[in-house]
Amino acid sequence: MSVVKEQDHQNNQAGQTAMKRLSKPIKVWVTIAQVLTIFSALLAFVPYLALVWLGDIFLSVQMAGEQLRAEQVHEVVELLIMAFLSRLFFHALSLIITHFADMKLRFVIRQQIVSRLSRVPLAWFSQTDSGKIRNAVQDDTKTVHTVVAHAPVDVLNGVLSPLVLLVFMFVVNWRLALVGVATIPLYFFLQGLSMKDMGPKTAEMNRHLAKVSSSMIELVAGIKVVKAFGKTGEAHQNYQEATKDFSQAYWEWCAPLIGLCSVAGELISVPLLLLINLGGGALLFVAGFASLPQVLACTLIAIVLPVAISSVANTTWSYQMAGAAAVRLCNIMDIPVIPETNSPKQPNGLTVQVQNVTYSYGDTRALNDVTLTLKPNTITALIGPSGSGKSTLATLIARFDDPQSGSICLGGVDLRDISSQTLYNNIAFVLQDPMLMNASIRRNISLAKPDATMDDVRRAAKVAQIDDYIMSLPKGYDSVLGTDCLLSGGESQRISIARAILADAPILIMDEATAFADPDSELEIQKALSTLIQNRTVLVIAHRLNAILGADQIAVMENGNIVAVGTHQELLHHPHYQALLRQGGFPDDKEGEENHE
Numbered sequence: 071m072s073v074v075k076e077q078d079h080q081n082n083q084a085g086q087t088a089m090k091r092l093s094k095p096i097k098v099w100v101t102i103a104q105v106l107t108i109f110s111a112l113l114a115f116v117p118y119l120a121l122v123w124l125g126d127i128f129l130s131v132q133m134a135g136e137q138l139r140a141e142q143v144h145e146v147v148e149l150l151i152m153a154f155l156s157r158l159f160f161h162a163l164s165l166i167i168t169h170f171a172d173m174k175l176r177f178v179i180r181q182q183i184v185s186r187l188s189r190v191p192l193a194w195f196s197q198t199d200s201g202k203i204r205n206a207v208q209d210d211t212k213t214v215h216t217v218v219a220h221a222p223v224d225v226l227n228g229v230l231s232p233l234v235l236l237v238f239m240f241v242v243n244w245r246l247a248l249v250g251v252a253t254i255p256l257y258f259f260l261q262g263l264s265m266k267d268m269g270p271k272t273a274e275m276n277r278h279l280a281k282v283s284s285s286m287i288e289l290v291a292g293i294k295v296v297k298a299f300g301k302t303g304e305a306h307q308n309y310q311e312a313t314k315d316f317s318q319a320y321w322e323w324c325a326p327l328i329g330l331c332s333v334a335g336e337l338i339s340v341p342l343l344l345l346i347n348l349g350g351g352a353l354l355f356v357a358g359f360a361s362l363p364q365v366l367a368c369t370l371i372a373i374v375l376p377v378a379i380s381s382v383a384n385t386t387w388s389y390q391m392a393g394a395a396a397v398r399l400c401n402i403m404d405i406p407v408i409p410e411t412n413s414p415k416q417p418n419g420l421t422v423q424v425q426n427v428t429y430s431y432g433d434t435r436a437l438n439d440v441t442l443t444l445k446p447n448t449i450t451a452l453i454g455p456s457g458s459g460k461s462t463l464a465t466l467i468a469r470f471d472d473p474q475s476g477s478i479c480l481g482g483v484d485l486r487d488i489s490s491q492t493l494y495n496n497i498a499f500v501l502q503d504p505m506l507m508n509a510s511i512r513r514n515i516s517l518a519k520p521d522a523t524m525d526d527v528r529r530a531a532k533v534a535q536i537d538d539y540i541m542s543l544p545k546g547y548d549s550v551l552g553t554d555c556l557l558s559g560g561e562s563q564r565i566s567i568a569r570a571i572l573a574d575a576p577i578l579i580m581d582e583a584t585a586f587a588d589p590d591s592e593l594e595i596q597k598a599l600s601t602l603i604q605n606r607t608v609l610v611i612a613h614r615l616n617a618i619l620g621a622d623q624i625a626v627m628e629n630g631n632i633v634a635v636g637t638h639q640e641l642l643h644h645p646h647y648q649a650l651l652r653q654g655g656f657p658d659d660k661e662g663e664e665n666h667e
């Protein structure tokens with residue numbers, strides 16, 4: 071087997087396994103619906119039986135030159151009504167059950183995803199494209215639920231009904247049955263021929279399609295940057311090349327299909343089937359091998375058989391598509407989660423101890439045997455070059471993830487032994503990413519204290535220097551972010567500061583992030599931050615010299631290590647510290663430094 075075929079086969083297997091796993095919660099319901107479908111399918115032949123029966127009655131009455139009497143057709147009509155009602159009952163019941171299963175499945179999948187996402191490390195979200203999660207919750211769930219809940223019933227019906235009709239045809243008249251199915255083997259042969267090597271070709275076409283999508287996203291997402299550098303033509307060119315490649319692949323994919331499929335389609339088309347079956351039927355009738363009602367019934371069956379067969383083929387196709395979606399959903403459901411302790415302990419005090427912590431993102435070592443203590447009511451400034459591990463250390467203290475080795479303790483208790491409720495009652499954070507939700511401003515601010523009054527929320531917003539702005543919005547605190555208003559970087563930061571102020575946690579982890587702010591709001595953010603840090607244990611990723619000078623201790627990071635810890639005075643002669651000051655990481659306070667010395 072070629073590598074591509076092997077890969078396709080493996081993908082297919084993985085898809086089937088994922089579908090089986092997802093269908094578990096509704097297995098019983100789908101099985102009940104299948105049983106009802108079997109009953110319904112078994113009755114599929116009754117109308118044709120009635121047709122033959124009625125035809126025989128009509129003919130015999132006509133031959134005898136008599137008048138047709140109602141009682142002669144009573145039994146047939148009763149049989150027809152009974153069969154119709156039973157089929158309707160089984161079919162309707164099976165539909166109700168599959169729709170119920172369908173709803174249940176959607177609910178279960180979405181619930182499992184949400185429950186999983188609420189337990190995955192916060193760090194996972196910063197590494198994962200949110201579009202991927204949205205696709206899984208919306209599109210993949212939609213693709214999977216229809217197939218998982220409906221396909222087993224539809225396929226069973228699609229296979230069993232034609233089978234029953236086929237058996238019926240052979241029972242009624244095997245010669246007519248042979249005429250009825252005469253074109254089907256040739257149809258399958260041509261279809262098989264056209265589908266040969268379709269797997270790898272479809273995979274290749276999907277690859278090209280993905281390229282078109284990504285170059286389109288690239289074009290739209292980067293249009294501002296690209297335009298600013300006058301490279302619009304280049305970005306268009308990437309997209310044009312991708313679409314050209316896709317057109318080529320698409321043509322190679324569908325060209326062999328066109329000829330063979332159209333011939334195959336003709337073989338099961340109604341005019342041809344009528345011609346063959348009525349023609350063949352007429353010959354058999356003349357030869358005395360078939361009656362007129364038999365010819366009529368078998369011709370009608372011969373026409374409906376291919377429709378049922380092709381509906382099964384379509385369902386099989388959507389089964390394959392759903393396989394890939396099911397794998398993506400299972401991958402999300404299997405994201406490793408942050409374990410929540412079953413026997414939480416209460417921290418004894420507010421000292422934060424980072425002990426021999428090592429942390430890697432995949433193969434990238436971000437922290438290397440880091441040890442640091444944050445004493446209660448002190449400010450620790452974390453400084454170091456870009457990529458030295460400052461954000462990683464700060465976010466581990468807020469348990470965005472667990473270290474691979476070493477421990478982080480709050481009040482002498484490992485964070486892993488503290489409930490998340492207790493942890494986030496004690497630790498608040500203001501990071502570069504303000505972490506705002508598409509909810510009202512009030513809800514965003516009161517996230518850690520949902521029962522806070524409007525006065526509390528406004529008080530926090532006032533300290534964060536954002537109350538005036540919020541009140542100037544038409545809907546004030548009820549404005550929904552992203553819908554009623556769009557915030558600047560500085561405004562978002564001040565909302566996140568207001569949230570931390572309202573949370574009033576004794577420990578504060580913050581990135582002195584003025585990076586997004588414009589010069590006007592920088593001053594306001596600094597004001598808000600200086601109020602926020604009063605009387606708290608603070609770890610600040612410092613970007614200004616003033617923040618460093620005001621700290622009780624400064625930790626200097628380099629390549630994932632803490633290379634020096636001390637006060638400004640103690641570190642003045644440390645080469646790393648000197649280098650950081652010299653390199654101009656803190657350009658705004660040269661005077662401050664001199665005054666301090």
Ligand SMILES: Nc1ncnc2c1ncn2[C@@H]1O[C@H](COP(=O)(O)OP(=O)(O)OP(=O)(O)O)[C@@H](O)[C@H]1O
Nearest residue numbers: 196197431434436455456457458459460461462463
């Ligand atoms: N999500 C991630 N996936 C992979 N590697 C990462 C990720 N985040 C950070 N890193 C890597 O980990 C190391 C430490 O990064 P970190 O963001 O903690 O440094 P930093 O000192 O905060 O940098 P900066 O000042 O630029 O924000 C770097 O080598 C970085 O490339």
